Amino acid sequence: SLLTxxxxxxxxxxxxxxxxxxxxxxSPTIVLLGVCVYFSSLLNSFEHFKVPAYAPILINVGIITCxxxxxxxxxxxxxAIGMLAGAMAQMLAYLWVLRGISKEYIFSWxxxxxxxxxxLVLIIPLVLSCLALNLHMVIDRILxxxxxxxxxxxxxxxxxxxxxxxASIVLTLGTAIFPTLSNQAxxxxxxxxxxxxxxxxxxxxxxxxxxxxxxxxxRTSIVQVLFQRGAFDTTDTQMTSAAFFYYTxxxxxxxxxxxxxxxxxxxxxxxxxxxxxxxxxxxKVIAATALSR
Numbered sequence: 657s658l659l660t661x662x663x664x665x666x667x668x669x670x671x672x673x674x675x676x677x678x679x680x681x682x683s684p685t686i687v688l689l690g691v692c693v694y695f696s697s698l699l700n701s702f703e704h705f706k707v708p709a710y711a712p713i714l715i716n717v718g719i720i721t722c723x724x725x726x727x728x729x730x731x732x733x734x735x736a737i738g739m740l741a742g743a744m745a746q747m748l749a750y751l752w753v754l755r756g757i758s759k760e761y762i763f764s765w766x767x768x769x770x771x772x773x774x775x776l777v778l779i780i781p782l783v784l785s786c787l788a789l790n791l792h793m794v795i796d797r798i799l800x801x802x803x804x805x806x807x808x809x810x811x812x813x814x815x816x817x818x819x820x821x822x823a824s825i826v827l828t829l830g831t832a833i834f835p836t837l838s839n840q841a842x843x844x845x846x847x848x849x850x851x852x853x854x855x856x857x858x859x860x861x862x863x864x865x866x867x868x869x870x871x872x873x874x875r876t877s878i879v880q881v882l883f884q885r886g887a888f889d890t891t892d893t894q895m896t897s898a899a900f901f902y903y904t905x906x907x908x909x910x911x912x913x914x915x916x917x918x919x920x921x922x923x924x925x926x927x928x929x930x931x932x933x934x935x936x937x938x939x940k941v942i943a944a945t946a947l948s949r
Contacts (some may be wrong), residue, residue: 674732681736688743695750703835704753709828711749718742781926788933792940799948810892813883814899818907821871825863826911829856830918837922853919860911871904 696708722738730737796811833856840848871878876897884893917929 678732678736681733682739685740685743688740688747692743692746692750695747695754698754699750700831700835705832707749707753708831711746714745714749715739715742718745778924778926781930782921785926785930785933788930788937791937795941795944799944807895810896811899813879814896814903817878817882817900818871818903821867822907822910825867826860826907826914829859829863829911830914833915834918834922837918841922841924849919849922853915856915856918857912860915861908864908864911868904868907871907872901875900875904 692711696711699705699708718741719735719738722734722741726734726737793815796815797808833852836852837849840846840852876893879893879896879900883896884890913932920926920929
């Protein structure tokens, strides 16, 4: 209830109650997706990239399947159940692949070993970084709840389309170079790390600059093809396209940040990215609040 009050500050009482029930349904996905991230990291460490790249699609498959099958009977809850089912399918896909890779590893409850303490020292700033990054979405929703009806949904649509291209290009590159950077850092090969980072940044620029230009030019057509049907009218398309335009401008700088962030993580420095992210969140809060008035 407290979380809903924060996220839906401008909602009516009926919308808040619906939000609470939806959060209760999808909340187990937090644990499931956390396990999936861990399994994905294990596979990446073995330089297995195919399954981590395609497994997240199962969430979309679950949402679409449940929407088609059950939305007429249980309404919007079909989407929440679809997300939960997709997350469970994603976890099972990782387990199926890992069973043949990690046979040499034994599960241990040694929670006080030196490696666990090192892990906790590194993971705390990383968790705080993830929370700070999620503040971007929280800020969008808080400010969007005071704007015209449907603004939050339109912002989510625009962000989802941007993330589709961002994840397929930038996150894929970041994931691919991370094991190389980690091995170079382990060998203290700083020159090799520098070359890898430069190559990653050049590749990000090479792929994202033309992509950004095309997305800006075709933004209205993209939104029309993906969303303009049913209750989603021309006005919604224009508003979503406007938000998508500004989201798209961030693909290149965010892409470079992802590559550099992998460099810090390879050096076991999770505090510097946290400081940078906190500065970015402060700038976001000030700018978004000022521009939304």
